[in-house]
Amino acid sequence: MIPFAVQKLFFYFWKKLMMKIRGCLFCQIAAHEKPAKILYEDEACVVFQDIHPRAPVHLLVIPRRHIASLNEDLGKDEALLGHLLAVAGRMAREQGIDGTGYRTVINTNAEAGQTVFHLHVHVLGGRILRWPPG
Numbered sequence: 001m002i003p004f005a006v007q008k009l010f011f012y013f014w015k016k017l018m019m020k021i022r023g024c025l026f027c028q029i030a031a032h033e034k035p036a037k038i039l040y041e042d043e044a045c046v047v048f049q050d051i052h053p054r055a056p057v058h059l060l061v062i063p064r065r066h067i068a069s070l071n072e073d074l075g076k077d078e079a080l081l082g083h084l085l086a087v088a089g090r091m092a093r094e095q096g097i098d099g100t101g102y103r104t105v106i107n108t109n110a111e112a113g114q115t116v117f118h119l120h121v122h123v124l125g126g127r128i129l130r131w132p133p134g
Contacts, residue, residue, distance in 0.1 A: 026118035030064045040091060044083050047091050056126030057095045057102070061088050067119040069108045088123045097125030105133070 028034040029048060030041075036048040039059065050058040061084050067077065074081060085104065092098045102125030107114040 024066055024116075024118050026060075026062045026116055026120060027066050030062060039094075040087065042087075044080055045087055047087060050122070055124040055129065057092075057097050057124065059088075059091055059095070059123040061091065061121040061123060063119060068117045069114060069119055070106060071108060072119075084119075084121050088121050091123055092125060095123075095125065101125060101129070103129050103133075 025034060029036045029038075030046045036051075038046060038048045040047040043064070045061055045063050047059055047061050050060050063077075063080055063084060065080075067074070088104050089098070092102045102123060105122040105124065106119070107122075
């Protein structure tokens with residue numbers, strides 16, 4: 001049996017390789033080259049429903065420009081990061097989960113659960129969310 005840590009590393013490198021071959025799925029969604037249920041978009045970001053929802057409301061807020069993760073040098077992107085969170089709050093209000101509560105999550109790298117290596121903010125709500133999450 002292959003240890004879990006080795007499986008995670010294999011998965012991480014496999015995803016990175018597939019992104020190089022096929023391109024970034026989220027960049028393609030932002031460019032309307034791949035289908036998604038887009039709920040909001042502006043010049044800086046796009047919001048769409050997650051295809052594998054973990055809650056009744058599960059949205060992804062992505063920057064249009066490709067940023068792999070929070071590990072990149074984001075000094076020039078501080079305003080963009082703030083914008084992504086502001087849009088996440090706006091979408092929570094529009095989805096009616098602001099009053100009961102919602103969670104925003106940014107996973108960074110494979111061990112944290114990042115499966116698409118394009119920065120994205122998960123907006124989850126519509127049910128009780130337990131803690132700790134992992």
